[in-house]
Amino acid sequence: MIKPGPGNMQLKDNTKYLLACIVMILAAFVQCYRTVHDLHWASEPDFDRDIAYIHSTLNGNYGQDPNIAGQYMWYNPMLFLFETLIVKLTSIPINIVVARAGAFINLLSPIAFFFMAVKLFDFRVGLAALLSFLFLVNGNLPCWGGATYSPWLISDTFSQFLFYISIFFCYKAFAEQKLFWFIMLGASIGLTFLGHSAPVFIIILIMISIQGQRVIKALIAKEYPAIGKFFLQGLVTIIPFIIFAFPFLYYVYGKYHFHFINREILECAPGIFARKETLTLLKLNITFSLPISVIGLVWFYKKFENPTLRKIVWNWFFICLVMYVYESAVPTANHILHIKLPDTIPAFHYFFYLKALQSVFFGFGFVFLLSKLVQWINSLKKKNLTVNFSNSLVIICVLLYALFYYPIYSKRADFVDLREQAIQKGNEKDKIDVYNFIIKNIPLDNVLLCEHGLSLFPVMPTGIKMVSVETFFSNPYISYIQRESDRNKMLTYLSLGAPDDAAKLFNDYKVSLILLTNQDYAKYKTPAFATDKVIFKNGSYTLMSFEIRKADIMAQNL
Numbered sequence: 001m002i003k004p005g006p007g008n009m010q011l012k013d014n015t016k017y018l019l020a021c022i023v024m025i026l027a028a029f030v031q032c033y034r035t036v037h038d039l040h041w042a043s044e045p046d047f048d049r050d051i052a053y054i055h056s057t058l059n060g061n062y063g064q065d066p067n068i069a070g071q072y073m074w075y076n077p078m079l080f081l082f083e084t085l086i087v088k089l090t091s092i093p094i095n096i097v098v099a100r101a102g103a104f105i106n107l108l109s110p111i112a113f114f115f116m117a118v119k120l121f122d123f124r125v126g127l128a129a130l131l132s133f134l135f136l137v138n139g140n141l142p143c144w145g146g147a148t149y150s151p152w153l154i155s156d157t158f159s160q161f162l163f164y165i166s167i168f169f170c171y172k173a174f175a176e177q178k179l180f181w182f183i184m185l186g187a188s189i190g191l192t193f194l195g196h197s198a199p200v201f202i203i204i205l206i207m208i209s210i211q212g213q214r215v216i217k218a219l220i221a222k223e224y225p226a227i228g229k230f231f232l233q234g235l236v237t238i239i240p241f242i243i244f245a246f247p248f249l250y251y252v253y254g255k256y257h258f259h260f261i262n263r264e265i266l267e268c269a270p271g272i273f274a275r276k277e278t279l280t281l282l283k284l285n286i287t288f289s290l291p292i293s294v295i296g297l298v299w300f301y302k303k304f305e306n307p308t309l310r311k312i313v314w315n316w317f318f319i320c321l322v323m324y325v326y327e328s329a330v331p332t333a334n335h336i337l338h339i340k341l342p343d344t345i346p347a348f349h350y351f352f353y354l355k356a357l358q359s360v361f362f363g364f365g366f367v368f369l370l371s372k373l374v375q376w377i378n379s380l381k382k383k384n385l386t387v388n389f390s391n392s393l394v395i396i397c398v399l400l401y402a403l404f405y406y407p408i409y410s411k412r413a414d415f416v417d418l419r420e421q422a423i424q425k426g427n428e429k430d431k432i433d434v435y436n437f438i439i440k441n442i443p444l445d446n447v448l449l450c451e452h453g454l455s456l457f458p459v460m461p462t463g464i465k466m467v468s469v470e471t472f473f474s475n476p477y478i479s480y481i482q483r484e485s486d487r488n489k490m491l492t493y494l495s496l497g498a499p500d501d502a503a504k505l506f507n508d509y510k511v512s513l514i515l516l517t518n519q520d521y522a523k524y525k526t527p528a529f530a531t532d533k534v535i536f537k538n539g540s541y542t543l544m545s546f547e548i549r550k551a552d553i554m555a556q557n558l
Contacts, residue, residue: 013391017123020395021130024402025110025149028134032103032151035415036422041432042099043421046154048461049473053080054087054094055463059444063251065475066463068483069447069510072251074475078194079155095461099422102153110134110149112161116168117360120309124394129363131398135409136289137359143414145272145348146355150414156352159195163353166192166203167312174210175308179236186237190244198349205323206315207237213311252477262480264471266343267331273348275332293358296365304364317357324350370397430540431458434515437536437543438462442513449490449546450515459515467509495523503529507548514544 041047053073056066057080065071082105086097113133117126134149143150143157150157166188173181185207193200211230218226242249252258260266272281304310327347333339374389387393426432435458438448447465456470467490468474468483486505493502494514506527514532516524521542526532529548536543 014123016391016395017118017127020127020399021114023399024130024134025107027402027406028110028149029103029107031410031415032106032149035419036100036103036151039096039099039419039422039426041095041422041426042152043418043425044152044154045456045460045470045473047098048457049075050080050083050153050155051094051098051461052463053077054084054098055439055444055461057081057084058087059463061444066444067460067466067469068475068478069445069465071475071478072255073248074252074256074477076155076159076194076196077248078191079153079158082158083153098153102157103151105153106149106151106157108161109147109157109164112164113147113356113359116164117363119168120171121360121363124367124391125360125363127363127395127398128366129359131366131402132289132293132359132362133356135402135405136287137293137355137362138412138414139284139287140413141284141355142271142418145352147352147359148355152414152418155196156198156349159192159199160352160356162188162192162195163199163203163356166199167316170203170206171309171312173233173237174312177233179233182233182237183240186240187244189237190241190246193241193245194248196349198345199353201323201344202316202319202350202353205319206312207234209315209319210311256477260343260476261478262471262474262476263334263343264480265474265476266346267334268346268472269328269331269348270472273328273351275328289362290358292365292369293361294365295368296361296363299364299368300361313357313360317354320350320354320357323347324354366398367394370394425457428457430538433538434458434536434541434543435462438464441535446512447510448513448515449487449509449511451491451517451520452484452487454515454517454541464513467511491520493527494525495520497525498527498529500529502527503548506530506546511546511548514546516542516544518542 036042052066053075056062056064062077063073065074083094083097083101086092086101087094090097110130110133114126114130117129121129133147138146138148143152144154147160148157166185169181169185169188172178173185189200189203192203211234215227215230218224218230269275271277272284300310300313323344324347326341327344327350330341330343330347333341370393371389374387374393377385377387438459439462442464444463445465447467448459449467450459452468452470455466455468456473459466460469460473468480468487471480471484474480474483486509490502490505490509490511493499494516506529518537518540530546531549532544532546534542535545
């Protein structure tokens with residue numbers, strides 16, 4: 001039987017479990033490495049945004065928005081700083097580092113997850129939970145849709161290891177009530193904020209819930225010294241958080257005051273998480289491992305006794321569940337019912353960490369079912385058939401499960417479809433030629449005007465400034481709608497003719513480059529107030545320098 005509590009569940013022979021952990025992680029690594037080992041580009045626009053930040057940082061412009069002139073960094077910096085360091089140390093091209101490094105760097109996540117599960121529960125639950133985390137829980141969901149080990153170096157998949165470390169510190173802080181652990185928790189949350197905002201929201205809500213209940217109980221009992229102690233714990237958590245989060249907090253709070261203008265980013269529901277795909281999302285989550293997780297959840301509810309861990313786990317569960325439902329409803333309320341509700345982060349981020357907890361519950365369910373199977377076999381009282389519920393049995397069963405499921409796991413869309421999309425992107429020679437020309441020949445403080453589709457690739461990863469960037473990769477602290485409208489106006493002027501006052505609009509944005517498809521270039525009309533020159537042309541695209549005559553600007557300013 002399972003005995004609850006991290007102190008009671010430790011096993012004597014841990015070496016076997018560590019070896020089994022290494023075997024499973026290596027098996028997953030082989031698949032992830034095979035997926036990305038020869039790629040030159042990664043398919044998702046997230047990678048292109050990171051490449052832009054890397055270019056900007058290498059040019060000494062850390063803290064700037066790489067694609068909007070005069071604006072500040074708005075996206076969490078840890079991942080692109082990590083990638084920048086790799087580029088500096090190895091001189092490997094940025095696009096290759098971003099495409100291939102995930103198989104190595106993302107190993108931090110299963111290691112941290114296993115560490116958390118073992119330290120909070122035990123090696124049996126930890127190993128079974130790791131089985132789910134690596135191979136089972138995501139089914140065919142994209143890597144950013146659920147917590148797992150992935151070859152793709154997206155900020156969600158990268159930064160989750162910090163969440164698991166923070167959960168461990170959260171337990172130590174509330175279980176031992178020592179200020180040291182609250183300081184460590186604050187530092188961990190601060191570092192997590194550098195990686196991604198989503199896990200920070202979850203950890204903070206867990207802390208507020210647990211500490212808030214303690215404050216209320218102390219107030220009711222009139223234990224006022226205890227209230228002072230609780231607020232001191234909060235203070236020593238906040239201070240290291242601010243210190244460690246400062247390299248990013250300085251910009252999003254100090255410069256932007258967390259004032260979101262482009263709220264479309266907060267309501268982002270990509271791919272399978274779109275409202276119209278709800279039924280498909282449900283189907284993808286109904287897997288063979290799900291009932292085992294449900295059984296584990298029920299066992300945890302009925303049998304697990306450690307009160308602090310119960311609070312942390314249930315707060316983790318209900319915060320992610322409730323916030324996922326709430327954030328999924330916000331776009332509907334805003335756009336259909338015209339009810340403006342406050343946003344936090346896109347809903348799928350909460351779902352991501354709900355899947356991590358599903359793996360934890362799978363660990364409990366797997367061990368419980370295996371113990372029941374052993375009891376049933378022994379109850380048959382067959383001669384020469386006595387099975388011991390031993391460490392070796394748990395390890396063998398976990399490894400056999402992984403072995404039999406591995407062929408299915410290796411066919412996941414993350415490994416097959418995204419690899420194919422990355423290969424196709426690497427074959428877009430004309431776009432890549434534009435990218436290479438810009439980064440080799442044009443200072444990145446120039447402002448380039450291009451159509452909506454080209455703003456993602458090839459332009460965004462260059463780190464050059466633009467009039468407007470695609471909705472979900474645009475700076476959320478400035479008006480996307482205004483900049484997109486101005487971009488469309490200027491492009492229209494270039495094909496249909498520009499009015500006399502158009503020079504001011506081009507000058508306001510300091511447009512000095514124009515990128516057009518060759519089809520649009522055939523319709524291009526040089527504005528009367530400007531001079532231009534083709535500086536690059538290939539089979540698909542034309543890049544021009546663009547300069548407004550000073551006399552025309554002076555005339556419009558009179």
